[in-house]
Amino acid sequence: MSMIHGGHDDPDAAPALMVGRVEEWQPGYVDSHLHLKHQLMFATQGVLHVATASNEWILPPSRAIWITSNTLHSVRLKKPALANVLYIQPDALTAPDLGECFVLDASPLVKELITTCTQFAWDYPLDSRQARLAQVLLDQLSEVGQTPVSLPLPTDERALAVANAVKTDPGGRLPLTDIAKKNDTSARTVERLFASETGLSFGAWRQRLRLIVGLELLAYGTPVATVAAEIGYSTSSAFVAAFRDMFGVTPARYFS
Known part of the structure; x- marks a missing residue:
């Protein structure tokens, strides 16, 4: 990872x-770490994967991610990426309450303010033009929409093993009974654990994983038909319908 702009080593x-x-960033993995300040990251090129112990988020271009101060998180990249990263004093400004991490829609105004x-x-001093613009950005963040691109992870070792197995083959059609058996547990146990620890049924969790993987592939420019096939949809139209149900817009609109 290399810093392109900034006057200090430690924000x-x-x-x-x-x-x-x-x-x-170059492809690779940034180990778990935390910052004393809130972070706001906006990827201008590439896709960022941000993870905590209990959840994962994907950050395609046109979206920003808020990471609350003192949140232990890691970053993974499959391809090179470029991002604007802001560090915000948690006790100096009124910041939005967005939980530990959340991906946000970045309007043209928000993008320009981040840049x-x-x-x-x-x-710069507290009473400067810069401080006023920083406050405008925070005010805007409290108004923007939130994008449901998080993937909650179970904590139980049995359910987590199943989740990791599915993540290695998101387009696979192996039934839960077989996946559970391969991981020395039962489908009933997995269903119970997913419901209690992620808030989703296993089927809903698997579909969310597929769509998040699809979102990533689209962000890299993969055609819709190819994406649909790779993540287990029989037709492009079925994938587009599922994408719209989850994200509220079609793939074309999402990246516009």
Whole structure:
């Protein structure tokens, strides 16, 4: 990972209300870590995978992710990515209450504000134009829509083993009974654990995984027909309908 812009090595130590930098990532894995400040990341190129102990999020271009201060998280990349990253003082500004992490729709105004705030020097005063623009950005974040691209993970070892098995083959059609047996448990146990630990039935969780994988493939420019086939849909129209049910718009609209 390399820093493209920024006046300091450690954004947590910067005195300004909100500071930022452009970061360039190569394929790989950034180990679990935390920041003393809130983070707001907006991928301008590529796709970021952000994970905590209990959940995973995917960040395609045109969306931003909020990471609350002191949230232990990791980042994974399959291909190179470029992102604007902001670090926000948790006790200096009124920040939106979005839980530990959440992916947000980035309106043109929010995108422009993120880009602008990323370029600020890291020592501007509280009563400056920069501080006022930072506050405008936070005000805008409380108004934008939230995108359901998280994948909650079970904590029980049996259910987590099943989840990891399905993640290796999201388009597979093996029934739960067989997957559970391969992982030394039962379908009934898996269903119970998924319902209690993720809030989703196993079937709903599996469908969400497929659509999140589909979202990632689309973000890399894979044609809809190819995506549908790779994640287990018999037709493109079936995939588009499921995508619209989950994300509220068609794939074309999502990335517009």
